Amino acid sequence: MKNHTGFPDKYGPWALVAGASEGLGEAFSIELASHGLNVALLARRVPPLERLARDISERFRVETKIITADMGGPGLSDLVEKSLAGIPIGSLVVNAAFAPVGGFFSAPLTEHERLLDVNCRGALRLLHLLVPPMLERKRGGVILMSSLAGFQGTACVAHYAASKAYLRVLAEGLWEELRESGVDVMACCAGMTDTPTFRGSRPRISRGLAGRMALMKAGEVAKAALDNLGSGPIFVPGAVNQAAALLLGHVLPRSLAVRLISRSTRRLYREDSPR
Numbered sequence: 001m002k003n004h005t006g007f008p009d010k011y012g013p014w015a016l017v018a019g020a021s022e023g024l025g026e027a028f029s030i031e032l033a034s035h036g037l038n039v040a041l042l043a044r045r046v047p048p049l050e051r052l053a054r055d056i057s058e059r060f061r062v063e064t065k066i067i068t069a070d071m072g073g074p075g076l077s078d079l080v081e082k083s084l085a086g087i088p089i090g091s092l093v094v095n096a097a098f099a100p101v102g103g104f105f106s107a108p109l110t111e112h113e114r115l116l117d118v119n120c121r122g123a124l125r126l127l128h129l130l131v132p133p134m135l136e137r138k139r140g141g142v143i144l145m146s147s148l149a150g151f152q153g154t155a156c157v158a159h160y161a162a163s164k165a166y167l168r169v170l171a172e173g174l175w176e177e178l179r180e181s182g183v184d185v186m187a188c189c190a191g192m193t194d195t196p197t198f199r200g201s202r203p204r205i206s207r208g209l210a211g212r213m214a215l216m217k218a219g220e221v222a223k224a225a226l227d228n229l230g231s232g233p234i235f236v237p238g239a240v241n242q243a244a245a246l247l248l249g250h251v252l253p254r255s256l257a258v259r260l261i262s263r264s265t266r267r268l269y270r271e272d273s274p275r
């Protein structure tokens with residue numbers, strides 16, 4: 001949707017951003033508010049949500065609603081439904097993720113179950129709750145935050161990458177199912193993005209040109225994703241990421257692609273590489 005003039009008509013009057021208070025979610029919330037949408041902000045910690053709500057309502061003169069919820073909690077649907085009573089959601093950004101780094105079998109099963117709850121079940125619950133009313137209104141938009149990691153298996157973040165593949169493939173299927181419905185669905189497959197969570201994972205980014213070029217700002221990703229909503233099932237932000245997606249997904253043999261991305265992920269997180 002490159003032309004912003006009809007944005008609130010097509011994707012408003014309210015957006016829900018799940019994982020809204022910092023990083024990419026904060027950037028999506030600001031960008032949606034700048035297009036004139038009221039924004040429901042969902043995350044677990046209240047103070048950053050309150051700060052952001054104040055900021056965007058003052059800057060863009062839009063309404064905000066804070067929803068304190070855990071994306072991985074079993075009561076997510078009930079809590080969101082109650083919080084949104086009477087608020088029509090025209091766009092949904094499923095952004096929050098749980099992204100532990102390390103060997104698959106070094107983590108306890110509970111950590112893997114938590115990842116499924118936050119990254120997959122949470123997304124499923126919000127889609128099931130919020131998309132049917134969009135279908136009734138024959139308009140709306142959904143962005144599922146996937147990742148370049150969702151294009152192939154990756155050592156050191158194997159389960160996270162699998163959950164991002166789940167969101168990418170789900171978005172593709174829903175894009176086709178809903179193509180004639182007026183509801184746009186898209187997976188945003190971001191590459192390295194400078195966010196508090198990313199920085200908190202203490203990545204070792206190369207200081208060379210390639211490293212600096214690959215790292216994107218959260219605002220750039222959110223803006224580009226919203227500009228491209230409605231243009232296809234998948235969007236990869238940034239020229240470097242687009243080249244990487246092409247190379248890994250279409251040019252290289254699968255085994256080589258998996259080994260290359262795994263090697264760079266291990267380097268990024270200083271994990272030991274097998275020969």
Ligand SMILES: NC(=O)c1ccc[n+]([C@@H]2O[C@H](COP(=O)([O-])OP(=O)(O)OC[C@H]3O[C@@H](n4cnc5c(N)ncnc54)[C@H](OP(=O)(O)O)[C@@H]3O)[C@@H](O)[C@H]2O)c1
Pocket residue numbers: 018019020021022023024025026042043044045046069070071072094095096097098099118145146147148189190191192193194195196197198
């Ligand atoms: N940063 C990157 O390099 C990168 C690259 C590719 C894809 N992505 C994808 O982009 C999305 C956003 O990434 P990000 O780096 O901005 O960090 P993130 O940790 O996924 O998102 C941070 C936001 O989500 C909230 N959040 C985290 N866990 C939550 C939960 N269980 N329930 C509710 N809210 C939760 C946080 O607030 P609270 O802590 O207060 O809940 C905060 O507002 C993710 O889906 C990630 O996979 C990121």
